[in-house]
Amino acid sequence: MATAQQNIREDMALLTINVQQVIGSAWIGPSAEGFYQEYDQIRIQLMQNMDLLEQFTKTLQNEIGQWQDVAARFG
Numbered sequence: 001m002a003t004a005q006q007n008i009r010e011d012m013a014l015l016t017i018n019v020q021q022v023i024g025s026a027w028i029g030p031s032a033e034g035f036y037q038e039y040d041q042i043r044i045q046l047m048q049n050m051d052l053l054e055q056f057t058k059t060l061q062n063e064i065g066q067w068q069d070v071a072a073r074f075g
Contacts, residue, residue: 001057005050012043012050 019039023032 001053001060005053005057008046009050012046016043 019036023036027035
């Protein structure tokens with residue numbers, strides 16, 4: 001999960017760079033600005049979800065570690 005989360009973050013960073021390069025150069029006007037505003041809202045939501053995924057991953061890793069400790073005690 002940690003790898004998937006990191007890959008998504010990297011892909012989003014590259015996508016944002018590409019969107020920013022198009023907006024204002026190849027695509028100019030109110031529709032471009034509106035698109036970027038909508039894109040940015042989606043990007044922010046996705047990043048918040050990635051933060052949650054990171055927290056869940058850490059929690060899961062802790063749980064796995066605790067269960068492994070318990071299992072090691074019982075052989």
